[in-house]
Amino acid sequence: MSEKIKYYRKSRKIKKVHVSQLAKTFNVSEETIRRDLDKLEKEGIVDRSYGGATLSQHTNEDLPYATRNIINVEEKKNIATKTTSLITSGDSLIADTSSTVFESLNLLAREKENLTIITNSITAVDLLSNFKVHLILTGGTLRTKSNSLVGSDAANTISRYYVDYAIISCKGLSMENGITDSNEPEAEVKNHMLKRANKVILVADSSKFDRNAFIKIVDISEIDYLITDKEPSHEWKQFLKEKDVTLIY
Structure with missing residues (x-):
């Protein structure tokens, strides 16, 4: 399959x-x-x-985590390798439930020491409990489709912390409409995460470019780094430069 x-x-x-x-x-x-x-x-x-x-x-296409986890696997691992270059041992992170972010956390936990990681991902918690990281789970209402915790309890936990980096992904990325996602509760949690980070890293494979999903997370100008798997078009490179976003590919 x-x-x-x-x-x-x-x-x-x-x-x-x-x-x-x-x-x-x-x-x-x-x-x-x-x-x-x-x-x-x-x-x-x-x-x-x-x-x-x-x-x-469909703009609100919301695939189960098990399905997303086997799509574009090599691209996600490529992105994960690049993400580790930004993170140093001892950093604090907040991370969403996306499969691309999961690959980054998997590699970071193996390569870095003394990380503090806050996440609303049940899947990531299961992975990270096997490593020596300071792990904080947000709590909240469980979305079984994505193995994520959402809602006011998740938002309240996130609001208590301030971290070095937020690492998030998205379903769509467009110059006109910014960074978008397929599910409103997930998008709200990601928006809270962005506000609690000194620097924001967006990880998105090349299939996400020039796509619009159901709900806007944030403007592209609100992120600091965009990490993708291959070189985007000249127009995208120029656009990101104008928005003061560091592109890594």
Whole structure:
């Protein structure tokens, strides 16, 4: 299933795929492809159509964490490696629940010492409990779809701290509409995190550029670093320079 998800996600230029085409590509039966497409539709990745499927591009698309965690894995690891260059041992961090941020925390916990990490991610807590970090969980209302804690209790905990860096990700990034996400409670928590950090790091793979999601998190000018997996267009580089955002790729 993961290989099929990658096939759909590897290029936003793919408008429609056909059952017969996919069966040949993956050397499986058409019935297997139909079952996979049915499952992907339930997860919000594709919309089924006669003889195949089209890629879902709803602005409020909110995929389960298990699905997001197997999309663009190499790009996320690439970004994680670059993120570690900004963080030093002893730093304090606040981090969201995104799978890209998770990869960064995974690497940071292994390479840095004496980190203090505040997060609303149940998945990250499960990972970080195996390392020598000072770990603070925000508390809040559990969103099982994303393994995240949200709501007023999460916001109240975040408001008690001031950290060196916030590390967040997003669903969309556009020059016109800024940094956007698919889910309002998640976006609100991220906004609180940004306000409690001396420096803000946005980690976003190249598929997020020139996309709009459901709700705005913050203007691009409010972040300090944008870390991505490959060189963006000249227009984006110029735009980020004008906004005083350090681009790392």
